[in-house]
Amino acid sequence: MTISTIGSLRELQHLDRRIRDVNQEIEGFDPQLAEVEDPALRLEGELGQLRRRLEQMQEDARRLHRSTEEKKERSSKLEERLSHVSNLREEAAVKAEADMLRRALEADEKDRIQLSEQIHRAELAEEDVATRSAEARAEVGPRQEALLARRTALRERAAELRARRDAAMELLGGGERRVYESFHASGRAVVVAVLTEDGACGHCFNMVPLQLQNEIRGGRGAMARCEACGVILTSEPEPEVEPDPVTEAGSTDGDAGEAVAAPVGEGAEAGAGEKA
Ligand SMILES: [Zn+2]
Incomplete structure (x- = not known):
């Protein structure tokens, strides 16, 4: 499976997450x-x-x-x-x-x-x-x-x-498009997962057969899917994703503040526990 196909699948996965976030905010x-x-x-x-x-x-x-x-x-x-x-x-x-x-x-x-x-x-x-x-x-x-x-x-x-x-959908072949859409329709957000170093599915962590591992690592063959959870597997590491300029600028400010505040308290408690 080519790197550009994996890229398109990841782009779709990423876009669908953002679309879902934006729609949720609109509904509110x-x-x-x-x-x-x-x-x-x-x-x-x-x-x-x-x-x-x-x-x-x-x-x-x-x-x-x-x-x-x-x-x-x-x-x-x-x-x-x-x-x-x-x-x-x-x-x-x-x-x-x-x-x-x-x-x-x-x-x-x-x-x-x-x-x-x-x-x-x-x-x-x-x-x-x-x-x-x-x-x-x-x-x-x-x-x-x-x-x-x-x-x-x-x-x-x-x-x-x-x-x-x-x-992004236009760039996919028919098979990948069908897999992606069926995942998306059933509400599953993760369609592409990275094969771990020890040869497991990066989504469900079940071991992938050696032959399939080799195919994935070699970038050869058709679409490789995890036999356990069905995600499309790749050896290409996940690229960094920059924050969305529209959705991240608005209502998430409060959440970010809470997320920062919470671990401080937990850390302090854990520290006290270790001393005792
Ligand atoms: Zn899996």
Whole structure:
């Protein structure tokens, strides 16, 4: 198997790992975008409820006002009738009605005061929530834009990686392509492994028959595969892989920090154990 075929298989293996990483990060964006908007949405919902309640109370206040005006009108008509009553019975009846109206007007006044206090408090709350809602909404824009820009960069990167994948696939023969695609389809990330110095498969570490070892070392013959795990075996050492400029620049910063921090603690504990 030629060195360039091994190179193409490795390139594919490497590209598929990157494509998978990029796609995973892209999939994470929808929940992140929703999370960014969540505080603004909640405040907007609260504001809507407050405004509907306020409108309802204002409508109640208008209705109360109309009812009070009607009672006042009736009250002044009764005053008028009182000056024209012809007997005591009629006078008593008019006075009783006037008393009832007066009590109703007093109750209206209490309701009016209570309602206007409620409206005042609701207006203050509405003002407060409206301010906080506007602030939350103003924060959403730039954060969403940053997330969307990152997603666009990742999508472009994914497209570029897929194009490179197609090109690498073109360089393979039909047999290698089928092996690669069947590995990839079954979710196996390692397709090419290096034959170890003592003649084992570099992926599953089962011993490779001597004759096949020789073929692999001599770079002769067709595609050599591990009889145990099926990977394509080569004697060409794995080349160094440079970090991906797009995926390594973003979200992995935090992980790198943790990875550095962890062994320090473990090392300290191990040291203490050795002394004791
Ligand atoms: Zn193997």
